[in-house]
Amino acid sequence: MSNNTDSIEQGVEDAQRAALKLATLSEAQRNEALHAIADAIDSHHEAILKENKKDVRHGEELLAKGEYSQALVDRLKLSESKLESISEMVRSVAQQEDPLEKTLTARHLDHGLDLYKVAVPIGVVGTVFESRPDALVQIAALSLKSGNSVILKGGSEAKHSNRVLYRLIIEATSDIPAGWAQHIEAREEVTALLAMDEKIDLLMPRGSSEFVQYIQDNTSIPVLGHTEGVCHVFVDKKADLQMASDVAFDAKVQYPAVCNAVETLLVHESVADAYLPDIVSRYEEAGVEVRGDEKTQSYVEVEDATEKDWATEYGDRIISVRVIDSLVDAIDHITTYSSKHTESIITEDSDRAEQFMRNLDSASVFHNASTRFSDGYRFGLGAEVGISTGKIHARGPVGLEGLTTYKYHLEGDGHIVASYAGEDAIPFQHEEFDGTWPPTADK
Amino acid sequence: MSNNTDSIEQGVEDAQRAALKLATLSEAQRNEALHAIADAIDSHHEAILKENKKDVRHGEELLAKGEYSQALVDRLKLSESKLESISEMVRSVAQQEDPLEKTLTARHLDHGLDLYKVAVPIGVVGTVFESRPDALVQIAALSLKSGNSVILKGGSEAKHSNRVLYRLIIEATSDIPAGWAQHIEAREEVTALLAMDEKIDLLMPRGSSEFVQYIQDNTSIPVLGHTEGVCHVFVDKKADLQMASDVAFDAKVQYPAVCNAVETLLVHESVADAYLPDIVSRYEEAGVEVRGDEKTQSYVEVEDATEKDWATEYGDRIISVRVIDSLVDAIDHITTYSSKHTESIITEDSDRAEQFMRNLDSASVFHNASTRFSDGYRFGLGAEVGISTGKIHARGPVGLEGLTTYKYHLEGDGHIVASYAGEDAIPFQHEEFDGTWPPTADK
Numbered sequence: 061m062s063n064n065t066d067s068i069e070q071g072v073e074d075a076q077r078a079a080l081k082l083a084t085l086s087e088a089q090r091n092e093a094l095h096a097i098a099d100a101i102d103s104h105h106e107a108i109l110k111e112n113k114k115d116v117r118h119g120e121e122l123l124a125k126g127e128y129s130q131a132l133v134d135r136l137k138l139s140e141s142k143l144e145s146i147s148e149m150v151r152s153v154a155q156q157e158d159p160l161e162k163t164l165t166a167r168h169l170d171h172g173l174d175l176y177k178v179a180v181p182i183g184v185v186g187t188v189f190e191s192r193p194d195a196l197v198q199i200a201a202l203s204l205k206s207g208n209s210v211i212l213k214g215g216s217e218a219k220h221s222n223r224v225l226y227r228l229i230i231e232a233t234s235d236i237p238a239g240w241a242q243h244i245e246a247r248e249e250v251t252a253l254l255a256m257d258e259k260i261d262l263l264m265p266r267g268s269s270e271f272v273q274y275i276q277d278n279t280s281i282p283v284l285g286h287t288e289g290v291c292h293v294f295v296d297k298k299a300d301l302q303m304a305s306d307v308a309f310d311a312k313v314q315y316p317a318v319c320n321a322v323e324t325l326l327v328h329e330s331v332a333d334a335y336l337p338d339i340v341s342r343y344e345e346a347g348v349e350v351r352g353d354e355k356t357q358s359y360v361e362v363e364d365a366t367e368k369d370w371a372t373e374y375g376d377r378i379i380s381v382r383v384i385d386s387l388v389d390a391i392d393h394i395t396t397y398s399s400k401h402t403e404s405i406i407t408e409d410s411d412r413a414e415q416f417m418r419n420l421d422s423a424s425v426f427h428n429a430s431t432r433f434s435d436g437y438r439f440g441l442g443a444e445v446g447i448s449t450g451k452i453h454a455r456g457p458v459g460l461e462g463l464t465t466y467k468y469h470l471e472g473d474g475h476i477v478a479s480y481a482g483e484d485a486i487p488f489q490h491e492e493f494d495g496t497w498p499p500t501a502d503k
Numbered sequence: 504m505s506n507n508t509d510s511i512e513q514g515v516e517d518a519q520r521a522a523l524k525l526a527t528l529s530e531a532q533r534n535e536a537l538h539a540i541a542d543a544i545d546s547h548h549e550a551i552l553k554e555n556k557k558d559v560r561h562g563e564e565l566l567a568k569g570e571y572s573q574a575l576v577d578r579l580k581l582s583e584s585k586l587e588s589i590s591e592m593v594r595s596v597a598q599q600e601d602p603l604e605k606t607l608t609a610r611h612l613d614h615g616l617d618l619y620k621v622a623v624p625i626g627v628v629g630t631v632f633e634s635r636p637d638a639l640v641q642i643a644a645l646s647l648k649s650g651n652s653v654i655l656k657g658g659s660e661a662k663h664s665n666r667v668l669y670r671l672i673i674e675a676t677s678d679i680p681a682g683w684a685q686h687i688e689a690r691e692e693v694t695a696l697l698a699m700d701e702k703i704d705l706l707m708p709r710g711s712s713e714f715v716q717y718i719q720d721n722t723s724i725p726v727l728g729h730t731e732g733v734c735h736v737f738v739d740k741k742a743d744l745q746m747a748s749d750v751a752f753d754a755k756v757q758y759p760a761v762c763n764a765v766e767t768l769l770v771h772e773s774v775a776d777a778y779l780p781d782i783v784s785r786y787e788e789a790g791v792e793v794r795g796d797e798k799t800q801s802y803v804e805v806e807d808a809t810e811k812d813w814a815t816e817y818g819d820r821i822i823s824v825r826v827i828d829s830l831v832d833a834i835d836h837i838t839t840y841s842s843k844h845t846e847s848i849i850t851e852d853s854d855r856a857e858q859f860m861r862n863l864d865s866a867s868v869f870h871n872a873s874t875r876f877s878d879g880y881r882f883g884l885g886a887e888v889g890i891s892t893g894k895i896h897a898r899g900p901v902g903l904e905g906l907t908t909y910k911y912h913l914e915g916d917g918h919i920v921a922s923y924a925g926e927d928a929i930p931f932q933h934e935e936f937d938g939t940w941p942p943t944a945d946k
Contacts, residue, residue, distance in 0.1 A: 428914070439610075468877075
């Protein structure tokens with residue numbers, strides 16, 4: 061797609077037309093196309109790595125000027141083994157259970173009148189994601205598996221890698237309705253998408269909460285936002301303290317840069333004395349800066365935590381600690397400051413765990429487990445298109461199911477509503493049964 | 504709630520606080536409150552009818568000035584028997600299966616690490632609906648059953664009726680967390696709601712597509728829109744023509760004012776000669792004005808149908824007719840002009856029915872049945888809060904399930920992600936099992 065609004069509109073219209081055809085492809089046709097993408101990546105390592113080098117070189121120039129971090133350069137970089145894992149991921153998407161061609165419920169309304177709720181693709185999905193070249197392939201693969209057309213907007217730092225990967229995907233899927241995947245590059249093109257509410261069914265932006273908020277404020281297209289995670293671990297008075305130490309350590313240190321890492325550790329006052337010195341020294345040995353409230357500072361020597369800390373996603377080796385008086389106060393703190401992503405309670409008391417889990421309004425609430433489990437792969441959803449911090453349509457890690465919606469199929473035999481209205485109305489039966497659409501008896 | 508923005512904000516904050524508590528109420532507590540509402544309506548007929556008379560009198564004044572229709576006055580009017588059916592409806596909502604306290608899936612991730620996807624309320628739902636006083640009670644009942652706080656904005660023509668019904672509902676639900684239902688009256692108050700994206704989780708406006716579009720364009724809160732229905736019946740070349748006549752008649756005449764009534768009848772050319780004279784005379788006898796394209800006019804004498812007719816929801820005793828050459832042309836016509844609400848094919852050929860149903864992107868697609876079946880009650884969903892013409896979250900008739908979302912509950916035993924990463928990573932098991940949360944073994 062070239063860089064002007066007319067051609068973007070044309071591309072999105074092509075995607076819309078393709079979506080209607082995609083919805084009618086069989087699982088075998090979609091899986092064959094996914095294998096073709098994996099094969100194309102396998103047989104073009106040289107071409108991909110050549111283009112990727114351009115992005116990496118540009119990233120290193122920015123790094124030298126202090127405009128980029130080493131971590132970001134590392135994320136940009138592809139390698140033979142990285143490419144192998146990408147094609148492997150595409151094949152694993154093909155192997156996943158088909159989210160389509162599924163009857164979700166079947167209900168007899170009356171004799172000869174059967175209603176089927178059938179899983180179908182959403183249509184055209186617009187995605188905006190960060191500068192990892194594997195993100196483009198993953199999102200395209202999930203969209204194809206779920207029968208959706210997709211608009212792909214990656215980070216500009218990965219533009220050469222994205223271009224070659226997109227070209228290979230299109231070439232490999234020549235049997236799929238043309239136009240199903242569209243690649244856009246400029247911010248202005250994203251702005252053009254926002255006005256296309258008649259043509260795009262869902263936007264899935266990944267990024268900062270400011271960015272996602274900007275998208276939400278400037279479109280009437282439904283948005284499935286993937287924003288930041290201000291996640292909590294609460295060490296209850298009934299906690300196994302060794303477990304609490306291991307989980308809190310893992311939740312911060314295992315991968316501090318991601319949205320499901322813990323940012324604030326809440327500690328029940330009655331275990332603060334026994335717990336805090338140990339966890340703080342483990343954190344400090346691992347290079348984690350600990351900031352604490354006044355009460356925390358009465359147990360351990362750490363920097364001040366301020367109001368701002370409670371609402372911050374550090375995404376780094378920093379953690380804030382607060383000592384609280386009760387389970388209710390822990391729930392209150394999390395309700396006030398959480399981004400509703402993932403919270404975990406460490407306790408041996410299942411009633412207190414239940415109270416914590418029932419009262420919190422976060423997508424994922426854990427008992428005796430690290431917040432880092434909050435992830436589509438670990439949850440068994442296969443790959444994920446993002447982690448939704450909204451509550452509508454899909455919540456938490458979003459896999460193939462989140463890329464589907466449903467249609468109602470009603471099979472009748474000339475049934476009219478007049479028979480079910482008025483004085484002599486026939487009563488409905490409304491009984492669920494084990495049936496799938498299309499009904500075979502009909503054939 | 505009084506008429507200024509501060510107090511609306513206060514009311515919505517109260518609703519938000521109440522929502523957290525509502526989510527933890529048992530089914531018995533919610534059902535008890537529903538029965539209390541039904542009892543309150545039963546024992547206050549006189550007070551309700553007195554207030555309703557004010558609205559009806561005002562409606563009749565508007566009717567006399569030509570600013571209102573008799574049908575609208577009739578819809579406003581309550582009676583003893585209407586009130587009985589309203590309290591009956593509230594009791595039937597109480598009887599419905601609980602949409603909460605349900606484990607949607609349970610999955611072993613690994614030994615001692617189990618993930619539960621649990622149905623929960625959405626939180627705070629903002630609703631805008633038309634001038635039927637029963638709508639306020641129905642929406643409040645569905646919200647309470649599904650554990651949601653609700654902001655109610657009814658039509659101003661029903662304001663006296665709405666006020667007394669709202670007051671009775673609040674008085675009857677004094678055991679429910681205060682603030683769970685809020686009543687607003689002015690348009691400006693709706694505008695104030697649109698900015699409260701941190702406090703309101705979902706907006707459900709019912710009304711014209713212009714009104715719903717206005718809402719969507721002016722808020723970043725997710726919107727579940729209930730707009731118009733431009734529904735189609737396609738009489739295929741393989742149709743049973745008597746059935747086609749009965750269904751097309753029912754779909755228009757049984758209740759022409761509603762969104763699931765047919766607006767355009769598509770007729771396959773090969774049956775046009777045998778079919779059109781009969782259906783047109785049946786329509787005309789029932790007072791339906793028929794408008795046809797050029798081909799239609801070569802079979803029957805009717806008014807011209809123009810391009811504008813194809814995209815119009817008449818909501819009245821008018822129908823447009825088009826003769827088309829093929830199943831593919833029928834699909835194309837519907838794809839171009841439909842509001843994606845409900846379409847029906849009349850055919851004895853199940854393969855052609857399947858092609859029609861697979862290729863159309865409408866919420867409901869029917870085979871040999873009247874479009875008028877597209878309704879929450881007839882579909883067996885219980886009462887409905889609306890019929891969604893969007894594709895995200897809920898589609899078609901929306902009942903209690905559409906008022907829920909889900910949370911992930913993970914039960915572990917000190918599990919950390921480090922064990923599942925790197926060289927010696929433990930593989931996940933990812934096996935679904937028949938379990939419910941909270942796990943009883945834990946107790």
